[in-house]
Amino acid sequence: MAKIFALLHTESDGSLPKAARETLAAAVNLAAQTGGALTVGVLGAGAAAAADAVAGCGAAAFITVGDHAVAHPRYATDAAAATALVQAAGAEIVLAPNTSRFARCLPGAAHRVGAQIDTHIVAVGGEGGAVHAQRWFYRQRILGSFSRTARPWMLLVDGGVCPAWQGPAGTANAQEVPVAFTAEDQRTTVKGVQAPAADAQTIRPDAVLLFVAGAGWTKKQKDGQAHIGDAGVLIQGFLRSAKASLGSSKSLVDIQSEGQETLSFMSHMNQVGQTGSTPRHAKGLATCCHGEEPHAVGWRFINERRAVNLDPNCGWAQGKADVVYVADAFEVITKVNALLNA
Amino acid sequence: MTNGFQIVVCGSLVPDPLQTLEPVTTPQGPGLKNETMLPSVLDPWAAHALFEAANLAKQIAGSKVWLVSLGPKAKLQQLMMTVAQKAPFELVAIDGSASGFTDAHGVAAALADAIGAIPGLDKSRLLLFGGCASASRDASVTLQLVGERLGIRDQFVGVDEIKVQADGSFSILERIEGGQYLSSTCQAAPAVLAWATGNLPEPPNNPQIGMANMRGVMPALQKAKPAAVGVGGIAYEKTEIPAQKRQTRIVKDATADEIAREIVEWIRS
Ligand SMILES: Cc1cc2nc3c(=O)[nH]c(=O)nc-3n(C[C@H](O)[C@H](O)[C@H](O)COP(=O)(O)OP(=O)(O)OC[C@H]3O[C@@H](n4cnc5c(N)ncnc54)[C@H](O)[C@@H]3O)c2cc1C
Numbered sequence: 001m002a003k004i005f006a007l008l009h010t011e012s013d014g015s016l017p018k019a020a021r022e023t024l025a026a027a028v029n030l031a032a033q034t035g036g037a038l039t040v041g042v043l044g045a046g047a048a049a050a051a052d053a054v055a056g057c058g059a060a061a062f063i064t065v066g067d068h069a070v071a072h073p074r075y076a077t078d079a080a081a082a083t084a085l086v087q088a089a090g091a092e093i094v095l096a097p098n099t100s101r102f103a104r105c106l107p108g109a110a111h112r113v114g115a116q117i118d119t120h121i122v123a124v125g126g127e128g129g130a131v132h133a134q135r136w137f138y139r140q141r142i143l144g145s146f147s148r149t150a151r152p153w154m155l156l157v158d159g160g161v162c163p164a165w166q167g168p169a170g171t172a173n174a175q176e177v178p179v180a181f182t183a184e185d186q187r188t189t190v191k192g193v194q195a196p197a198a199d200a201q202t203i204r205p206d207a208v209l210l211f212v213a214g215a216g217w218t219k220k221q222k223d224g225q226a227h228i229g230d231a232g233v234l235i236q237g238f239l240r241s242a243k244a245s246l247g248s249s250k251s252l253v254d255i256q257s258e259g260q261e262t263l264s265f266m267s268h269m270n271q272v273g274q275t276g277s278t279p280r281h282a283k284g285l286a287t288c289c290h291g292e293e294p295h296a297v298g299w300r301f302i303n304e305r306r307a308v309n310l311d312p313n314c315g316w317a318q319g320k321a322d323v324v325y326v327a328d329a330f331e332v333i334t335k336v337n338a339l340l341n342a
Numbered sequence: 343m344t345n346g347f348q349i350v351v352c353g354s355l356v357p358d359p360l361q362t363l364e365p366v367t368t369p370q371g372p373g374l375k376n377e378t379m380l381p382s383v384l385d386p387w388a389a390h391a392l393f394e395a396a397n398l399a400k401q402i403a404g405s406k407v408w409l410v411s412l413g414p415k416a417k418l419q420q421l422m423m424t425v426a427q428k429a430p431f432e433l434v435a436i437d438g439s440a441s442g443f444t445d446a447h448g449v450a451a452a453l454a455d456a457i458g459a460i461p462g463l464d465k466s467r468l469l470l471f472g473g474c475a476s477a478s479r480d481a482s483v484t485l486q487l488v489g490e491r492l493g494i495r496d497q498f499v500g501v502d503e504i505k506v507q508a509d510g511s512f513s514i515l516e517r518i519e520g521g522q523y524l525s526s527t528c529q530a531a532p533a534v535l536a537w538a539t540g541n542l543p544e545p546p547n548n549p550q551i552g553m554a555n556m557r558g559v560m561p562a563l564q565k566a567k568p569a570a571v572g573v574g575g576i577a578y579e580k581t582e583i584p585a586q587k588r589q590t591r592i593v594k595d596a597t598a599d600e601i602a603r604e605i606v607e608w609i610r611s
Pocket of ligand 1: 213214215216217219221248249250251252271272273274275276277287288289290291292293294295296308309310311314327328329330359360383386
């Protein structure tokens with residue numbers, strides 16, 4: 001019987017992130033498919049209470065590391081805690097959310113427990129002792145299905161691939177696993193999270209719509225002039241009205257690092273694509289963006305796609321978008337904003 | 343900070359992202375159609391790491407940059423024609439597959455061995471740089487595994503900024519969820535920094551730097567040890583490009599009003 005371990009972490013306020021509940025659902029399914037025994041481990045501030053919050057998931061045991069040393073994400077202490085949890089669980093298959101916290105520390109923990117690790121898992125399933133997984137290679141270009149026979153095997157599951165586990169809270173009677181953190185583990189001090197100012201908060205992972213702005217917004221328009229100020233007003237107005245998340249092409253944010261005048265509320269953090277993010281949204285609207293392949297690979301997980309571009313032969317028109325409006329985005333977004341605000 | 347940093351950048355080649363990639367099956371496991379013929383570039387996030395390393399080394403006297411690359415020797419040689427003009431570094435080459443289907447665990451072992459064998463490397467001054475993920479395997483685990491093998495316990499992933507203080511401590515910004523940064527300080531090297539894009543533009547080609555680098559590049563390529571990296575413990579069942587081409591509807595000759603109405607309807611649906 002496979003020993004399946006769902007390894008989760010809390011946020012600094014003690015809650016479980018959505019990605020953790022999604023991974024828990026994947027682990028519950030996998031335990032059912034393989035007839036395996038499920039253990040849940042939680043690491044971070046308020047770990048024991050978080051274990052109680054998922055007490056009804058059917059796990060045979062709950063273990064935690066809630067020590068002050070793991071109150072904030074830090075590689076050395078997180079890796080030590082995760083190592084202790086995986087060992088205490090005697091885990092063979094470890095499922096964990098592919099959050100920034102675990103993406104940082106779990107490869108190291110895998111090394112310490114002699115495990116193999118795969119990340120960005122988009123599907124996992126099994127029967128008997130066998131477990132199979134899927135992930136993308138070459139930045140969302142090639143989908144690979146694979147398995148490993150080595151145990152332990154850690155799989156970091158991407159956010160948004162499983163519905164989040166929902167069920168009754170209860171009393172998990174979680175066992176706290178002692179970890180001997182050393183001074184060496186605490187050479188790094190976490191200062192905190194730098195969030196963009198409220199009015200500059202443009203990246204909204206939970207938004208239904210992704211709005212991508214391309215370099216065209218900064219280019220000379222039909223009157224021979226660039227209209228960067230107008231572009232900024234239109235884009236910010238749209239984001240407010242449509243409650244959309246803002247993505248960018250590389251060219252647009254590169255203009256900024258090259259020191260030219262551009263849109264001040266954009267940074268490389270907004271960049272979508274090969275060297276940017278691959279966000280998950282139900283809809284995406286690309287404006288003044290050509291839709292070249294290194295950009296479009298970042299749209300792998302955007303379901304419905306539309307684009308506004310002056311060029312009828314732009315990349316989006318080559319089977320990458322459902323609809324391409326051949327039009328001036330300045331004019332179209334002005335009208336869209338008016339309708340949204342009407 | 344008296345002696346400067348020893349900055350080792352791990353970075354290899356990947357197919358030019360403008361190329362079409364098609365999976366094929368080879369006796370060694372999955373590969374790409376015409377893989378040996380595909381034009382390559384330095385892995386983009388690793389390239390950012392290299393530019394940041396060069397910038398840091400320029401600011402802090404006594405620092406030095408190495409570029410450790412695992413890839414087919416002949417392709418590495420081609421790649422160096424362009425990369426060597428970007429930033430001063432000493433190349434450490436390892437001859438082996440740069441395929442995205444190779445197992446990160448084997449790659450990390452080969453990289454750690456090569457780094458451990460760099461003469462005069464002083465771990466107390468070591469900053470291990472690389473990309474936060476490759477454009478090939480895209481796993482974001484290799485650098486952490488190399489760090490563990492080298493006994494480095496301060497690691498940062500998705501880094502956009504390092505600021506070094508006079509005493510050798512440094513502050514770091516790492517990308518986390520929702521467009522936010524995690525801000526940390528670390529007492530001193532050694533540390534692993536897996537870079538996102540950082541904040542520097544790509545440096546222009548500098549033929550003088552290129553000439554200086556090339557003196558070391560050819561001997562490094564000649565000395566390149568073979569590494570038997572492959573699919574390792576991964577049993578591939580299938581590699582495919584799922585059909586994703588859409589029947590694009592192209593709307594020409596509609597007024598901005600008509601288009602706006604349609605877009606708003608779609609957003610609200
Ligand atoms: C190694 C590597 C990595 C890369 N990584 C990324 C990445 O992560 N993300 C990414 O985006 N790119 C990436 N690229 C770059 C990519 O190849 C393209 O160069 C980039 O996406 C182009 O950006 P763009 O479409 O905004 O700009 P452009 O190609 O300049 O296109 C501007 C578009 O705006 C349109 N336009 C102009 N004015 C208007 C108007 N008034 N109304 C409507 N349309 C208008 C034009 O018709 C044009 O199509 C990468 C490239 C390489 C080599």
